[in-house]
Each structure stands twice: as structure tokens, then as C-alpha cells.
Amino acid sequence: MKRNIVIATLTAAALATGGTVAAFASGNDEATATQRQADTSAQAATDRDDDATEDRTAVRGADVTAAEAIAAALKHAPGTAVSADLEDDGADAWKVSVVKGDGTEYDVRIAPDSGKALGAQRDTDDDHDADDRAELAAVKGAKTDAHEAALAAAHKGTVSEVGIDDDRGTVAWTADTVRDGKHSEWKVALGTGKVTQDRDYD
Structure with missing residues (x-):
């Protein structure tokens, strides 16, 4: 006992x-x-x-959201934003790719803590194929731009990356999010801004 x-x-x-x-x-x-x-x-x-x-x-150190980074980049370098992502998963800065009216592309770096533009560097890679040009044309005529796509995807979690993608002839925005340790990928329609799930991954 x-x-x-x-x-x-x-x-x-x-x-x-x-x-x-x-x-x-x-x-x-x-x-x-x-x-x-x-x-x-x-x-x-x-x-x-x-x-x-x-x-x-x-998204460590990223007080600035993807949508805010895109807005700041376009203010610094006006044009059409085609992608935004956290370099090294947020260790350094947001990198926003902007295509100007003359077709030149710039990578604008945005501080993840303040939203301040850290500079812009021209992308000297001229190896843009027909698919790249088609994607850019689709984006320029779309009702939903990169900023709006980031805002739409933010309802699904914290956006760490957004960009344009051509999936079997259908051009749409893609966005990566994280919520409660779960990473997901989403499609955002160019015309309607509707968000649909693409995949989950750990």
C-alpha cells in the first residue's frame, strides 16, 4: 500500500x-x-x-506585408509589378520585380521592417522567352494586379511570396502563405481575384 x-x-x-x-x-x-x-x-x-x-x-523580421512591399516598390520605380518575395525567407529584404513601360525590368529591394526602398537594380537578363512576354501581357491587361493578389491571398495566411505563373496556358497569380506552421500555395485569378488552393506542403 x-x-x-x-x-x-x-x-x-x-x-x-x-x-x-x-x-x-x-x-x-x-x-x-x-x-x-x-x-x-x-x-x-x-x-x-x-x-x-x-x-x-x-517571415522573420518582416513587419511589412507583401502588399505593402509591392506598393512601396511601385512608388520607388513605377511600372508593373510581376513578383515579390522575401529574400532568404525574410532574412534580408523584400525583392519586388517591376517591369517599366519600355520593357526594362528592375529588382527593387524593400526593407522588411520599415518599408523603405533600399535601391533598385536593373535585371540585365535579356533571355525572356515568349512565355514571359505572354505572362507580362496578361498581367498588364488584368483586373487583379500583384498588390491586389497579395491582399487576396493574405486572407489565407501570411504571404511570403507572390508571382505570375502560366499553368498549361492559364495565367494566374500564385501566392505562398504560412499559417500556424502550415505552408500553402494559392492561385489568384487575374480577372476576378478569386483565390483557390493549389497545394499544401510541410
Whole structure:
């Protein structure tokens, strides 16, 4: 009887502090089950902490949203925004690609904490194929631009990237989001701004 009382006391103390307790008395299945339950609870708490960390690191330091970064980039370099993404998942800056009226493309870097333009660099890669030109033409005539696509996708989570994509002849905006540690990809229709899920990934 005394042995059972001691084990029960140790078990209650361990559960109250979030720890585990070992079953010191052999053959006590109840104490062993209690240990496994405490271990499982502790592991679940660790998993939740890991998810929260992943959620933060996906957009770390990015007080400025994708939509705000696009607006700031267009103010600094007027034109048509075709993409925006956090360099190294937010470690450095937002990079917004803007195509000017003469067809030249610039990468505008936006500070993720203040929204200040850090500079613009011309994209000297002239290797734009017919698909790239078709995507740009579709974007210029669309009712939904990059800024609006980012705003629409933000209802699904924190947007870390938005860009234009041609999927089997259908041009649409794509956006990557993160919410509660879960990463998702969405399509945003050029004409209506309707958001549909593309895929989830861990």
C-alpha cells in the first residue's frame, strides 16, 4: 500500500510540473501508463513550439506585408509589378520585380521592417522567352494586379511570396502563405481575384 501511495504522489507532482515520472516498482502497469502519457504531453508541447518557431522564421523580421512591399516598390520605380518575395525567407529584404513601360525590368529591394526602398537594380537578363512576354501581357491587361493578389491571398495566411505563373496556358497569380506552421500555395485569378488552393506542403 505504501509503495502505491509513493508512486501516486510522484506521478501527481510530475504531471503538475509538466515532467515525467519513472515507475520504480516493477509490475505497476498504471504507473508505466502514466509515464507514457506524461511523455506524450511533453512531446506535443515541443511540437507546438517547433511549429510556432517555423511560423516565425518563415517571415522573420518582416513587419511589412507583401502588399505593402509591392506598393512601396511601385512608388520607388513605377511600372508593373510581376513578383515579390522575401529574400532568404525574410532574412534580408523584400525583392519586388517591376517591369517599366519600355520593357526594362528592375529588382527593387524593400526593407522588411520599415518599408523603405533600399535601391533598385536593373535585371540585365535579356533571355525572356515568349512565355514571359505572354505572362507580362496578361498581367498588364488584368483586373487583379500583384498588390491586389497579395491582399487576396493574405486572407489565407501570411504571404511570403507572390508571382505570375502560366499553368498549361492559364495565367494566374500564385501566392505562398504560412499559417500556424502550415505552408500553402494559392492561385489568384487575374480577372476576378478569386483565390483557390493549389497545394499544401510541410
